[in-house]
Each structure stands twice: as C-alpha cells, then as structure tokens.
Amino acid sequence: MSPTDASANAGTAPIADIGSDPSPGTSENSTNTGVGLGACSEDTLELRLPEELLALFEEERAGTGGEQHQAEGTAQLSSATSAGDDLLDRVADWGPTATPAGVFHLVPVCVERDVPLVGRWMNDPAVAAFWELAGPQNATEEHLRAQLTGDGRSVPCLGVLEGTPMSYWEIYRADLDPLARRYPARPHDTGIHLLVGGITDRGRGLGSTLLRAVADLVLDKRSACTRVVAEPDLRNIPSVAAFLSAGFRFSAEVDLPAKRAALMVRDRSLRDLL
Template identity: 70%
Template sequence: MASTDAGPDDTLDLHLPEEFVALFGREGNDRAETETARAGDDLLDRVADWGPALTPVGVFHLAPVRVGQHVPLISRWMNDPAVAAFWELTGPESVTEEHVRAQLAGDGRSVPCVGVLDGVPMSYWEIYRADLDPLARYCPVRPHDTGLHLLIGDVADRGQGVGTTLIGAVADLVLARRPGCTRVLAEPDVRNTASVAAFLGAGFRFSAEVDLPAKRAALMIRDRTPCELP
C-alpha cells in the first residue's frame, strides 16, 4: 500500500463560518508551523499531544510536519510513481511545500503529520475533520467525523502489513483522544485495492462508492465500538 489517494485540493476549500471559528477560540494567523496541532483552537483535539502508540511493528507516533525538517522527505515520497499515481503532487519540493503550508496556515481542520516508527520518519498522514471537509458534500457525515489520508514512504515498508497495523493504531488514537468523534473515515481511490484492503484489515468497513471530483472513492468507516465509548 503506497497511499490513500488524497489530492492536493481534497481538504481545504470549505469555508468555516466566523462564529464557528470563534467558538474554538481562534487566536490569529501568526501561529508557528505546528501550532494548529496544539493550540486551544485546534479542531482536532491537539494531534501533537496524542502521544505514542505501542504496535506489533514498533512504537509509533504522529509528529506534526515542520516544513524545513520534513518537506524534503515528503517530497521524495510524493515523487515515487506508486504514490504519485494517487496523490498527484509530483515535481519539485515547492509543490509539496505549498500543499503542506496551505494546511498549516489554515484553521486546524487538517493537520499534516509525519508518522515516526521507532524513531524513523516513514509515512505521511493528514488527519482531518471530515465534517468540515469537501467530502461532506458527497456523502453523509456526522459531527466530529475524523478522516485519514496517508502514504507509506519507503518500498520496504509496503506489502508487509505495516500500513494495516498503523492505520489501526491511528484509528485507535483518534477514538481515544477525540471523545466527540464516533467514526473514523477514509476515501481511497477504488482502484487502489491495496489501500482498500489495508483499511479492511485495520477494522474499517466498506460503506459505499462515492464519486468525488478527482476520483471514484471507496468510503471506508471505522465505527466506535461500545467498549471504546468515552
């Protein structure tokens, strides 16, 4: 599994009403690169503070992206043909940087992260509010539904079950750290059968095929179980 097919425009073009932003205590536009993941107005309950997850493949955590530190690596991953087929962010580093900066400059509805396994950056993730995303125009969503985009960076980490394990771990983190969230969503391209299989293996269910502007997606849903109730 290389990616779950987020396009460059998938996450950011839905306008958030001013009164809704105010409810979450927006403090201005002068935040540092990772401020959206830890500020009081974070719409995703402080991704930066979610902490590590112990998994069968190692200790994993999400580190909010720092442009200078992470963009060169993420850009290299984006130029891998297996990833490029679905993310469409090939080209110089500036292409990836623009994509990441657009999220970091936003209101916190999408937090770009590097997945770090046993101290090694090895994947890219976007944790996003599905109910505030353009996805909500095309399929029913619930308040606080949380979406995942991801790619596994290196070929050595693909096809070994690592992606499935980490998807499950991140879904667990979302449900543990976001008590208002009842579902974790993903929308990989239906052609990306490896990605769909990874989500199924991680406890997601196939809900429907959804026609999005740039792809036909498989809507995958992980429901909060009774034992995971806050």
C-alpha cells in the same frame, strides 16, 4: 487536485482515502506507498461550508477556550492554530502508541525540516499516481504550508516508527471538509490520509497495522469523534483491503472530483469487534 492513496502493501497499487481534499491543501491517503486525497487542496481552499456546519463550528469555538521531530512539530502546529481553534484536539500532544510493529508516533510536519523527505516520497511513481504532487519540492512545500497556515482542520504529520520517519499522514476534520457534501457526515467525523514512504515498508501488512493504530489514537484522543473515515479509490483493491484489515467497514461508493471512492468507516461502537 486531491491525491489518492497508494497501497498499503509493498509492490501493490497505492491506497486511496475518501474524498476531495481534506482541510487546507491536504491529499488522499494511501496505505502502501501513498495514501491520500488528490485534488483535495484546491477544493479545500475554496471550501464554502454549509450554514449548519458553520453554526456548529461557532458553538464549538464558544465552548472551548525521534524527540526533535516531536518538539519541532509541536512548535509548527502551535503557530498554525491558536489554543481556542484547535479542531483536532492537539495532534502534537497525542504522544507515542505501541503497535505490533513497534512504537509509533504521529509528529506534526515541520516544513523546513521535512519537505525534502516528503517531497522524495511524493516523487515515487506509485505515490505520484495518486497524490499528484510529483515535481519540484515547492509543490510539496505549498501543499504542507496550506494546511499549516490554515484554520487547523487538517494536520500533516510524519509517522515515526521506532524513531524513524517512514510515512506521511494527514489527520483532518471530515465533517468540515468538502467530503462532507458527499456522505451523511456527523459532527467531528475525522478523516485519515496516509502514504508509506519506503519500498521496504510496503507489502508486509504494515499499512493495515498503522491504520488501525492511528484510528484507535483518533478515537482515544478525540472523545467527540464517533467515526474515523477514509476514501480509497475503488480501483485500488489493495488499499481497500488494507482498510478492511484495519477494522474499517465499507460504507458506500462516493463520487469525488478525481475518483470514485470507497467510503471506509471505523466506528467507535464497533472498534472492539472489527
């Protein structure tokens, strides 16, 4: 099942992102505590892509030939995707970005190193209600490995702020995800799932700040991407508000396997206006 995100603000309901699970075993996004897709992983693993998307994918393939966290995350990602099949333009190489909250860095997850931390966050009741990955660490490990050993259409990352891992992210190809069946997807649409791990990092606008920063990173590093999307649970008002504050616009209501979601979109053409 795909998780929903937890809220971006401390003490509020968790934030959710768009849709069924992103690429192999991802979850919904949350801004505050846990942002992510819930029943996503099951959907994604059984995904049967439309013929037009498969053709697009083949064309694309034919045309392409903390420091410790970054190094290990890069190695982990490299083992999961070959040079010619990186569908997200090498997230591991995106590097740090400056935000009003400090220097922020998306670092691909290393299972052996990061499962205890991510598993602890997943067992936070505010996160578990949406991501549905509470329980033994092996549940978290399976969720992460499904993405890391997949075809690269979803990359799980730690969000490292000023050298401290404080959030979990999934950057995924929304156009190659089951979500694409629920809205008029465009080639290279990129989805975001987020959960903010620590209670002290919630409820002070940090979720919105980081969502804006990561959406800008996607648009800066993925020249073919014209839109960043997310699918918070409609009932999760704090989450929807966080996306709106981060420059996303409400596009539509979308029925997903585990929820009715608000389709949130950040357009390249409007990024300087919202």
